[in-house]
Amino acid sequence: MSPYDDLKLNVETGKRDAVQAQVKQALDEGRPAQEILQEGLVAAMDVVGAKMEAEEMFIPEVLRAAKTMEAGLEILKPLLAVGDMRISGTVLVGTVKGDLHDIGKNLVAMLLSSAGFEVKDLGINVEPATFVEKVKETGADFLGMSALLTTTMPMMQATVDALEAAGLRQQVTVLIGGAPVTQAFADQIGADGYASDAGAAIKVAKELGAVAK
Amino acid sequence: MFLSAAQVEGLYEKALLFAERKGFKVEHDGLLTALKSAGASADAKSQIVTFGRSLVEDALRVAPSSFKLAAIDPLNDLPLPHPSGGFYGRTNTGATRYLEPGGAEPRPVTLDDVGTWATLTGQMENIGFCGFPSVSNVPQEIADVEAMRRLLGASSKHVWVQPYTDESLKYLIEMALVAGGGQDELRKRPIMSLITCSLTPFLFKPMDAEVLLAACRQGIPIHACSLPSAGGTSPITPIGSVFVAAVEVLAMIVMAQLLAPGHPVIGTTLMFAMDMHSGRVNHSSPEALRAAAQAVQLVKQAFGVPTHTYGAGSDSPVFDTQTTTEAAVQTSIVALAGADILGAAGQFETATSISPLQLILDNEVMGLLKAVKRGGPIDDDALGWQTMLDVAHGGTFLTTDHTYEHCRDVWMTKLFTRDAPDVWRGRNHGDLLQRLEARYRDIIEHPAGAFLSDDVGAALDEVVGHARQALT
Ligand code: B12
Numbered sequence: 196m197s198p199y200d201d202l203k204l205n206v207e208t209g210k211r212d213a214v215q216a217q218v219k220q221a222l223d224e225g226r227p228a229q230e231i232l233q234e235g236l237v238a239a240m241d242v243v244g245a246k247m248e249a250e251e252m253f254i255p256e257v258l259r260a261a262k263t264m265e266a267g268l269e270i271l272k273p274l275l276a277v278g279d280m281r282i283s284g285t286v287l288v289g290t291v292k293g294d295l296h297d298i299g300k301n302l303v304a305m306l307l308s309s310a311g312f313e314v315k316d317l318g319i320n321v322e323p324a325t326f327v328e329k330v331k332e333t334g335a336d337f338l339g340m341s342a343l344l345t346t347t348m349p350m351m352q353a354t355v356d357a358l359e360a361a362g363l364r365q366q367v368t369v370l371i372g373g374a375p376v377t378q379a380f381a382d383q384i385g386a387d388g389y390a391s392d393a394g395a396a397i398k399v400a401k402e403l404g405a406v407a408k
Numbered sequence: 409m410f411l412s413a414a415q416v417e418g419l420y421e422k423a424l425l426f427a428e429r430k431g432f433k434v435e436h437d438g439l440l441t442a443l444k445s446a447g448a449s450a451d452a453k454s455q456i457v458t459f460g461r462s463l464v465e466d467a468l469r470v471a472p473s474s475f476k477l478a479a480i481d482p483l484n485d486l487p488l489p490h491p492s493g494g495f496y497g498r499t500n501t502g503a504t505r506y507l508e509p510g511g512a513e514p515r516p517v518t519l520d521d522v523g524t525w526a527t528l529t530g531q532m533e534n535i536g537f538c539g540f541p542s543v544s545n546v547p548q549e550i551a552d553v554e555a556m557r558r559l560l561g562a563s564s565k566h567v568w569v570q571p572y573t574d575e576s577l578k579y580l581i582e583m584a585l586v587a588g589g590g591q592d593e594l595r596k597r598p599i600m601s602l603i604t605c606s607l608t609p610f611l612f613k614p615m616d617a618e619v620l621l622a623a624c625r626q627g628i629p630i631h632a633c634s635l636p637s638a639g640g641t642s643p644i645t646p647i648g649s650v651f652v653a654a655v656e657v658l659a660m661i662v663m664a665q666l667l668a669p670g671h672p673v674i675g676t677t678l679m680f681a682m683d684m685h686s687g688r689v690n691h692s693s694p695e696a697l698r699a700a701a702q703a704v705q706l707v708k709q710a711f712g713v714p715t716h717t718y719g720a721g722s723d724s725p726v727f728d729t730q731t732t733t734e735a736a737v738q739t740s741i742v743a744l745a746g747a748d749i750l751g752a753a754g755q756f757e758t759a760t761s762i763s764p765l766q767l768i769l770d771n772e773v774m775g776l777l778k779a780v781k782r783g784g785p786i787d788d789d790a791l792g793w794q795t796m797l798d799v800a801h802g803g804t805f806l807t808t809d810h811t812y813e814h815c816r817d818v819w820m821t822k823l824f825t826r827d828a829p830d831v832w833r834g835r836n837h838g839d840l841l842q843r844l845e846a847r848y849r850d851i852i853e854h855p856a857g858a859f860l861s862d863d864v865g866a867a868l869d870e871v872v873g874h875a876r877q878a879l880t
Contacts, residue, residue: 392686
């Protein structure tokens with residue numbers, strides 16, 4: 196029995212008010228913020244991640260749990276050092292130029308952020324030059340591109356080339372996805388990773404990790 | 409059947425309320441201006457268009473409930489609704505992968521596959537018209553133009569065109585004008601119809617506005633299409649998703665009537681539901697199927713236009729018995745819901761892969777469903793009234809005139825077998841898959857000749873040349 200079992204269950208089941216109350220109570224009891232974060236909130240999301248993979252939790256439940264976790268984190272934030280916050284990396288996501296499909300991209304963005312990544316969504320129909328500019332501007336660790344059309348897949352290659360030309364390719368881990376995209380295509384265009392769904396996207400991003408800068 | 413009359417009426421009232429209160433975003437200044445001058449309230453800044461009750465009702469009054477999709481060969485014309493209460497099948501469009509008969513894995517679609525697809529469709533008596541899959545071995549900027557050229561060269565049926573970009577639209581229409589015999593002739597006999605899609609929820613993007621404007625200008629029928637993904641782009645509750653699809657279709661009907669009163673519009677609701685484990689969107693789930701049936705009924709009864717939805721297809725990632733089962737279930741439900749056009753023949757993997765064998769099977773299942781639906785009047789002849797009075801108690805009908813006269817009314821299968829086991833073995837006809845393969849080979853080895861003249865073919869090539877020059 197961990198003193199955080201109740202808190203973890205409340206994160207998992209999306210009970211925002213209860214989680215906030217329990218985080219406050221733990222602080223009042225003199226427990227360190229870092230411990231509450233790791234053994235309570237983060238541990239809860241690890242359970243959620245495992246349950247999602249085992250198809251025991253539905254996506255909206257996972258997203259609700261992540262939101263609940265954030266509500267708890269809000270209270271801890273002022274008490275945590277920057278290095279204590281669990282950020283797996285920063286990710287820019289967008290749908291490539293000419294392509295307006297965003298259901299999959301949005302899902303990837305939501306689930307990456309629920310898994311602790313900081314995600315910035317550039318939207319749809321994103322020009323290669325815009326991807327490059329934003330990578331430069333934000334120094335993001337990952338760039339995630341989505342394409343749902345065979346006719347827009349070449350824009351992924353164009354973006355990788357543009358990153359190369361701008362001298363930024365080595366600074367960012369490039370992930371790609373979308374129904375017509377395959378691992379072979381990722382290899383062909385020189386992307387670092389490919390994932391067939393949002394769950395796999397989290398895994399791949401974690402496995403590849405950010406480029407050491 | 410899937411909605412009561414009171415439910416249809418209630419949803420219709422809510423749709424009018426929605427169109428008036430919330431409205432739709434139209435990201436196209438030209439269309440916004442045109443709608444405004446035709447009486448809609450449109451705000452240039454927010455790009456929101458709303459339609460008042462009387463405007464909608466006037467539009468529905470002029471939207472035709474019957475018209476014809478003409479075919480390259482007039483023998484294949486498609487009067488809507490189907491004259492004997494049936495429906496028309498149509499093939500998949502847009503799939504990116506092709507499973508060769510006997511192939512292990514689907515591979516990218518080639519231009520030659522479009523020819524094969526059209527040749528097969530030519531022989532499918534229940535598939536009224538053909539779309540093209542998404543070709544990989546041509547410059548992608550003109551993939552739709554190249555595919556349409558190949559389709560026109562190999563098809564004698566009506567063609568359904570899904571443009572990929574607003575730049576290519578111009579060339580697609582030019583080809584229709586060439587193959588259809590010029591502007592006036594195409595207007596009279598539209599051998600092509602176009603798809604225009606909403607960006608669910610409640611938005612119309614520039615390309616679809618362009619398609620709508622161009623179609624209305626040229627008199628080309630449109631399939632006003634909404635593809636909600638329940639739980640993603642529409643409410644997760646099936647009827648909520650039905651409502652989203654219906655109001656978006658309504659918006660397209662109204663816009664078309666404002667631009668060109670009497671313009672032929674087919675209400676096309678392609679219903680998906682998001683899988684809450686994987687996030688994938690599916691169309692074979694019971695929720696998506698119920699939504700498909702209800703959307704068809706709602707659009708038909710409340711708006712009075714012909715309807716179109718997926719009437720085949722599967723979410724299975726492999727071509728197997730799940731594919732054939734899901735496709736047949738989809739055909740059954742949608743046919744019974746009263747859809748005028750049953751789309752998606754030949755597809756699996758949720759519209760991204762196609763199989764010629766599945767196309768042939770879907771044609772057969774559609775034939776079966778048409779026969780189920782045929783019905784006809786209930787009169788003394790249909791009842792066999794006199795024969796019943798004449799027959800002896802405990803007697804037989806087999807030898808009566810009534811049976812003799814009607815024994816050929818039945819639907820004859822070309823693919824399924826009802827042989828006794830030893831007869832079946834003796835005939836050496838193989839199982840269903842083998843029979844599908846045999847039928848496939850037979851069609852491919854004896855393709856029907858080209859329907860368009862060489863001159864028209866050359867003029868079409870010229871259009872493709874222009875597109876290549878301008879867009880690649
Ligand atoms: C819904 C849909 C639409 C909606 C999109 C709504 C929206 N807001 O996104 C609308 C109606 C607007 C639409 C429009 C069009 N569409 Co569309 N569409 C679809 C459909 C049915 C589902 C796509 C979807 O949402 N899937 C669900 C999501 C969750 O899955 P996903 O996107 O694959 O994402 C998952 C993974 O791929 C991965 N992933 C995705 N992105 C990323 C990124 C990264 C970094 C990673 C790691 C992973 C990853 O994770 C996601 C979550 O699990 C598909 C068919 C299909 N089965 O894919 C056709 C489909 C993709 N469309 C197609 C076409 C042709 C079009 C149009 C050209 C049609 C037209 N004429 O209007 C236009 C194009 C508009 C444009 N310029 O983009 C074709 C594509 C053919 C081709 N050439 O490739 C398809 C295959 C359908 C078909 N058979 O015709 N479409």
